[in-house]
Amino acid sequence: MIYRESGQFRTTYNQDTQIFPLRQDRFAMIALLAVGLVVIPLVASDYWLKALLIPWLIFSLVALGQNILTGYAGQLSLGSAGFMAVGAFACYNFMLRIDGMPFLVALVLSGISAAVVGMAFGLPSLRIRGLYLAVATLAAQFFIVWALDKFGWFKNFDPSGVITAQPMIILGNVFDTAQEKYLIVAVVVGVLALLAKNMARGSTGRAWMAVRDMDVAAEVMGLPLVRTKLLAFAISSFYCGVGGALFAFAYLGTVEPSAFTIDLSFRILFMIIIGGIGTILGSFLGAAFILLLPILLSVVFHLIFGNAISASVISSVELIIFGVLIIAFLIYEPHGMARMWQIVKEKLRLWPFPH
Amino acid sequence: MRMNLSISKTLRGLIAATVVAATALIPTVSFAQAKEQYFGIPSYRVGPFAAGGTGFFGGIIDYLQYVNMKEGGVRGVKLTWAECETEYNAARGVECYQRLLKKGNQQMHIFEPLATPIAYGVLNRVDDDKVILTQYGYGRSDAADGTVFPWVFATMTSYWSQASGIMNWMSTKEGGIANMKGKKIAHLHLDSAFGREPLPVLRRLAKDWGFELIEIPVASPGIEQQAQWLRIRQERADWVILWGFGAGMNSTAITSAARINFPREKMVGVWWAGSEEDVIPAGEAAKGYFAAANVPNGKNFPLVQDIEKVVYGAGKGNLSDPKRIGSIYWNRGVTAGIFWVEAMRNGQVFANKRGQVLNGDEMRAGFEGLNLTPARLKELGIEGMLPSFRLTCRDHEGSGQIKMIQWDGTKWNSVTPDWISSDKKMVRAMVEESAAKYAAEQRIIPRVCPA
Numbered sequence: 001m002i003y004r005e006s007g008q009f010r011t012t013y014n015q016d017t018q019i020f021p022l023r024q025d026r027f028a029m030i031a032l033l034a035v036g037l038v039v040i041p042l043v044a045s046d047y048w049l050k051a052l053l054i055p056w057l058i059f060s061l062v063a064l065g066q067n068i069l070t071g072y073a074g075q076l077s078l079g080s081a082g083f084m085a086v087g088a089f090a091c092y093n094f095m096l097r098i099d100g101m102p103f104l105v106a107l108v109l110s111g112i113s114a115a116v117v118g119m120a121f122g123l124p125s126l127r128i129r130g131l132y133l134a135v136a137t138l139a140a141q142f143f144i145v146w147a148l149d150k151f152g153w154f155k156n157f158d159p160s161g162v163i164t165a166q167p168m169i170i171l172g173n174v175f176d177t178a179q180e181k182y183l184i185v186a187v188v189v190g191v192l193a194l195l196a197k198n199m200a201r202g203s204t205g206r207a208w209m210a211v212r213d214m215d216v217a218a219e220v221m222g223l224p225l226v227r228t229k230l231l232a233f234a235i236s237s238f239y240c241g242v243g244g245a246l247f248a249f250a251y252l253g254t255v256e257p258s259a260f261t262i263d264l265s266f267r268i269l270f271m272i273i274i275g276g277i278g279t280i281l282g283s284f285l286g287a288a289f290i291l292l293l294p295i296l297l298s299v300v301f302h303l304i305f306g307n308a309i310s311a312s313v314i315s316s317v318e319l320i321i322f323g324v325l326i327i328a329f330l331i332y333e334p335h336g337m338a339r340m341w342q343i344v345k346e347k348l349r350l351w352p353f354p355h
Numbered sequence: 356m357r358m359n360l361s362i363s364k365t366l367r368g369l370i371a372a373t374v375v376a377a378t379a380l381i382p383t384v385s386f387a388q389a390k391e392q393y394f395g396i397p398s399y400r401v402g403p404f405a406a407g408g409t410g411f412f413g414g415i416i417d418y419l420q421y422v423n424m425k426e427g428g429v430r431g432v433k434l435t436w437a438e439c440e441t442e443y444n445a446a447r448g449v450e451c452y453q454r455l456l457k458k459g460n461q462q463m464h465i466f467e468p469l470a471t472p473i474a475y476g477v478l479n480r481v482d483d484d485k486v487i488l489t490q491y492g493y494g495r496s497d498a499a500d501g502t503v504f505p506w507v508f509a510t511m512t513s514y515w516s517q518a519s520g521i522m523n524w525m526s527t528k529e530g531g532i533a534n535m536k537g538k539k540i541a542h543l544h545l546d547s548a549f550g551r552e553p554l555p556v557l558r559r560l561a562k563d564w565g566f567e568l569i570e571i572p573v574a575s576p577g578i579e580q581q582a583q584w585l586r587i588r589q590e591r592a593d594w595v596i597l598w599g600f601g602a603g604m605n606s607t608a609i610t611s612a613a614r615i616n617f618p619r620e621k622m623v624g625v626w627w628a629g630s631e632e633d634v635i636p637a638g639e640a641a642k643g644y645f646a647a648a649n650v651p652n653g654k655n656f657p658l659v660q661d662i663e664k665v666v667y668g669a670g671k672g673n674l675s676d677p678k679r680i681g682s683i684y685w686n687r688g689v690t691a692g693i694f695w696v697e698a699m700r701n702g703q704v705f706a707n708k709r710g711q712v713l714n715g716d717e718m719r720a721g722f723e724g725l726n727l728t729p730a731r732l733k734e735l736g737i738e739g740m741l742p743s744f745r746l747t748c749r750d751h752e753g754s755g756q757i758k759m760i761q762w763d764g765t766k767w768n769s770v771t772p773d774w775i776s777s778d779k780k781m782v783r784a785m786v787e788e789s790a791a792k793y794a795a796e797q798r799i800i801p802r803v804c805p806a
Contacts, residue, residue, distance in 0.1 A: 046453065046456075047453045047454060047456070047457075050449075050453050050480075051449060051450040051452075051453035051454065052450070055446055055449075055450075096796065146546070149546065149547060149548065149551075156796065158789075158792075158793075159496065159497065159552065159555055159785075159789050160494075160495045160496065160497070160548060160552060161547075161548025161551060161552070162475055162495075162548060164478070164479065164793070164796070164797060165479070166796075166797070167798075251449075252445065252449065252475065252476045252479075253475075253476070253478060253479030253480070254475040254476070254478045254479055255475065256471070256472065256475060256547075256548045257547075257548070258472070258547050258548065258575070259445055259472060259475075261575075291446070294447070295447070295450055298439070298440055299454070302437075302438075302439075310675060311398065311400055311438050311440070312400040312401075312405075312409060312675060314440075315400045315401045315440040315442075316400075316401055318440070319401055
């Protein structure tokens, strides 16, 4: 009923290839953008922006990058936190060493730096696959963090081994309040997500999926394997790099290389597994699950129990419940939360008269 | 000036008397509301570092509770607090910071995460929010320069001061700085920013004193150290400085030393390698091992005994295992609580708001005015637990002193009854140089301190 397509005819090729063929989806998207870009900055408190929404959007972007590589192109990678680190430190150095560097240009350049590094570490993917590739990308993770830690130049020889992000200035305006930072992050993530969606449903995405499903068959059909795989690595690392730069500049401010550990790479991988492999929406849902659910549990538990129970017990129980929820989700819907959303949509199409 | 002051005092007294008279006439409910100063506690009670977190934050809470129970708060202002679990994780820590920041119409003014990643995560937020970030023995060493970091403190004793203090103690063990010439000292450290932090001090001293510094990194998490100890044996190191973190790395270092028969009496740990939890897993092998402490363990302090009696006696203690009273982390937590409460006392005096709730600026002034004289330490019942020190507008570090403790197989014992000083002049010069560089990079104009 709600998702009824009847009466919506596609009479031209343009209509057939548009990004949201259903009228309902178009309205929903416009409403979402209005809420995201206008309502939230106006009404959300500092806590919501600084502690929840900004990190969520940033990690959604990084998960999107991971999803392009692992979900669409089928290359299992454990280096995403490393590529984030490249982006963060590249952005810092571009801002530091080039006078009058505009922030947005530095942001793009940091993504490109990460893409170059990502392509270099993607080369082994031409020979090895699956779990073995994951081990090879593990090398990227360790090497990048080690190199950033080891060589003082990357950190401008800071004795504490950290970088402190410079102020974000766009066209002479300093973006330093929570609302302004949120707007930068939301616009960058929105634009890149749109690009990703279009790549995924265009020829690039079809090439990735062909390689994912069977790379020998894809090659026989005339797809250049080298180009397709390396492109996936480059674009995925670009997303991670931009995410890393935003992580440093719009979220934490001061970062050390050891913020980008293997733990973070695993968390990003879990985000797409729980959110939905090979979906754009899944990246956002998965990031919310991994990042925000523990916080929700913690807030709820504090509200219910307050100081009645020892804080140590509460903290442990939160972790246990979070673990149980992950297992439950994977059993109930192994294809991730994006798939659940799809099922809900199908049900809404028939509602209230299911057969 | 004095005259003016007394006049203004009488004036204020008059006003107060009028207000009291006025309120006596009108029955109000506002007086029934108790005055409360709110604190945020970003603790970590789960995960690999939970042992340290429960001890440290338990100590803070126990002291706040103690002040409430013993004196009914600070001049009648009750201390309240809210806790938030950070899991020693930067993202969770930042969320906790934002969540704790406001509680109703109350605001948090002091933030002590006891975690470098979290401290860095909020470093750029504290100025705007008017929150003091106190890095108790960790974090940026150059935060000791109060002109560049007005809201950040390295109270007390930074990594640089600690490294310098350890070397000073070592030189007295060797019979003077002259004897340090030609010695080989291995700096066995976690391969991270934390592990490399003391290197500028150690390299400088190696040049000045003429000893050979062997830098040996250990990859995180540090439980694989065979190659490193082989190298220590090959180089025939005279001393090993263990700059480790986590019970896994520290106990591995000690057992590895035992395996190659390196004397434990020649090993000195940083204070993250100097708690009970770090050495107990190594068992017998840890006997004789030294560690630097900013706060020694033990129950032989009147305050500690009184907390046990008053707070734990009433069944309101925070530690689930009361045997941990007097342990390294818990004692450190109690002293952190003392800094908070002393800052509050000072702030009330400076702002002339005795018995009233302070705002961020007033609390900061109180913290910067920390002055723990020997007499005050005695009054608090913590003589020997903290060195006497004073913070100023310029100096946000304080003492820069350490105490050396040695493990006897069952407990830590202080081997230096007095506090060991660092080379304050050298460290201060390095702090100022580093802070100036930070200020230039961030375009911060250092504030001017009264001379």
